[in-house]
Amino acid sequence: MKRFKLLGVIALGAVIVGAGLVTWATPAQANGGPHGNFTLTTSSCAGCHRAHTAIGPDLLKSETVYGLCTTCHAGVAQTDVVHGQQVGTGKTLNGGGFEQVRGGAVSSSHTVEDLPVNGTPATGAGTAWGSQDGVGDGGVGVQGTLECTSCHNPHGSTNYRILRDASTTAKWVPNDPDLLSWVSYQVLATRDDAPNYAFDVTTQADCPVIPSTGTTPTPTPGPGTKCMSRFTSGVQSVTGQPSIIDPLKGMNAFCATCHKSYLTMSGGPGFNSLNTPEATVGPGTPTRIPSVIYPGTQDALDGHGEVARYRHSVGRTKGSPPKQPLRFAARGNDPNPPGTLQYDAMGCLTCHFAHGTNAAATPAAGDTIMPGPAADSALLFYDNRGVCISCHQTVGVPATVTPAPTNTSVPPTNTPTATPVP
Ligand code: HEC
Ligand code: HEC
Ligand code: HEC
Ligand code: HEC
Ligand code: HEC
Ligand code: HEC
Secondary structure, three states: OOOOHHHHHHHHHHHHHHOOOOOOOOOOOOOOOOOOOOOOOOOHHHHOEOOOOOOEHHHEOOOOHHHHHHHHOOOOOOEEOOOOEEOOOOOEEOOEOOOEEOOEEOOEEOOOOOOEEOOEEOOOEEEEEOOOOOOOOOOOEEEEEOOHHHHEOOOOOOOHHHEOOOOOOOOOOOOOOOOOOOOOOOOOEOOOOOOOOEEOOOOOOOOOEOOOOOOOOOOOOOOOEEEEEEEEOOEEOOOOOOOEEOOOOHHHHHHHOOOHHHOEEOOHHHOEOOOOOOOOOOOOOOOOOOOEOOOOOEEOOOOOOEEOOEOOOOEEEOOOOOOOOEEEEEOOOOOOOOOOOOOOEEOHHHHEOOOEEOOOOOOOOOOOOOOOOOOOOOOEOOOOOHHHHHHOOOOOOOOOOOOOOOOOOOOOOOOOOOOOOO
16 A cells, blocks of 8 residues: 555545545535645645656656646546546536537637647647736737646635635736736635536526526526526625625636736726726715726737727626526625525626637628637637627527526616716
């Protein structure tokens, strides 16, 4: 028995998966697997490091970070991020996948270093669109090398899914003024996270019907249902006031550490990105809420150059159910608020997967390539612009949906907020 203990644990995990009960040795802890919560007699280090015989930098037992992570996360542990599925159940992972999702090859991903793309390991070099504020660069976006460890800390963190914590060198590209610093206790797992790494849009437990006001429809998965994201959103909602976001909290804020200026709040579509925040939000005070949090111009490589942009709202709530299932995060910053958790906050992961998607990318009439700087399927949850029609059910002549939605659709309300700056 010279092998480290973890191997035994993985074998046990596999047996339990086989029995249909997916679990891990430390399910009660925030960080699953060998990541953190180390004791003074831990064997975890050996899952990744060799003291004298390492073949990768930082004494890693694999040559690259991707190679290291995928020794476990490509079918050994329950979370197979390469194929985007939970081993045993076959459910799609919350994050999607890096090479495959839902059984199909990816059409876009966060292209981490060493990820095989058409058989060639990727360099990981990429542009974080939306990171520019017009200071110190051409307004296109910060460039750097993306790795699994750009977002996750393999040693554990205070955040959901070991997303990176604040530290003294706490930026993806150190010292770049257009990036934000990581924040501790920023994204928290809700009490509904068991942890639950995967979901199925046809499973009632994963996608409960959110009843429309007054009636409780017979719960049916499918159209009109909301899937629960297992993290806090950072979107608060005060009765009688538009929703507000804490720009330092929640998953939207996490994505915005790199994609800064895409973090917009309620009312966003009506005000361009030169609107500066103009009021603070306090209890009981009638407040005007900034529609754009990190103002600045952007060159989106669409021929218009570096100009102000209008952006879809990201941090806000949406009560009415979508036309086809979409994921909504828990409202607020507190994973254990008094009362019921409300899963009606929309954000980056309502429209996008975190890792990669196999969604189709068919250019709209008149276009030869996909729009937007990424010019591909942009990690989207549904084919093409399926996410748009999911919420905007009232646009155009309705197509027949099968099965019929179980809830009456309510059009999104445009919430007027800050006074536009000319
Ligand atoms: C799941 C894999 C994994 C485990 C388990 C792990 N490490 Fe690491 N460690 C890494 C990776 C990957 C790096 C490279 C740094 C980076 O990319 O963030 C690293 C870097 C380090 C570093 C140098 C950088 C730093 O963060 O200070 C030290 C020291 C270190 N590990 C010690 C340990 C010790 C001690 C243990 C056991 C308690 C351990 N590691 C467990 C993956 C792991
Ligand atoms: C751009 C940031 C980012 C990068 C890069 C990234 N992840 Fe993730 N990862 C996330 C986020 C965010 C989640 C949570 C997704 C959710 O719950 O919807 C996540 C979730 C996970 C999970 C839990 C299962 C799941 O799908 O929710 C695992 C395991 C994981 N990541 C491993 C990896 C590995 C291995 C790599 C490199 C191959 C990687 N991640 C690269 C952001 C990232
Ligand atoms: C020695 C095996 C092993 C290695 C190597 C490993 N992991 Fe894990 N990791 C696990 C296990 C086991 C879990 C628990 C979930 C599961 O069973 O799939 C886990 C869970 C995770 C989670 C979810 C944590 C949570 O909060 O629930 C993330 C994110 C993650 N790993 C990222 C990484 C990254 C990034 C690397 C590479 C730096 C890596 N892992 C390397 C075994 C490993
Ligand atoms: C309402 C759905 C929706 C939400 C919410 C959303 N996105 Fe997107 N995103 C899209 C679509 C659709 C595209 C494809 C390009 C386009 O149509 O503008 C895209 C493209 C992108 C791109 C590629 C560059 C580009 O502009 O085309 C990045 C990066 C991105 N989104 C990041 C984010 C981040 C970060 C958040 C949260 C702060 C977010 N998105 C929230 C729908 C959304
Ligand atoms: C550590 C910095 C970093 C973080 C954090 C980050 N991204 Fe990215 N993102 C990048 C980089 C770099 C690229 C361009 C390279 C690539 O596509 O891999 C990118 C690309 C994208 C794209 C376009 C992908 C494509 O090829 O079409 C989308 C969409 C996106 N990110 C959404 C998100 C969302 C949603 C989150 C939060 C879960 C997030 N990003 C968090 C760095 C980051
Ligand atoms: C998760 C639900 C959701 C998705 C998905 C979604 N929207 Fe929206 N959309 C809204 C809400 C809510 C508003 C009102 C925003 C506000 O004023 O804060 C809105 C506002 C708009 C507006 C401004 C006009 C108005 O009614 O206020 C346009 C245009 C728009 N969305 C287009 C799109 C497009 C195009 C897509 C796909 C990329 C999309 N939406 C995806 C919920 C959504």
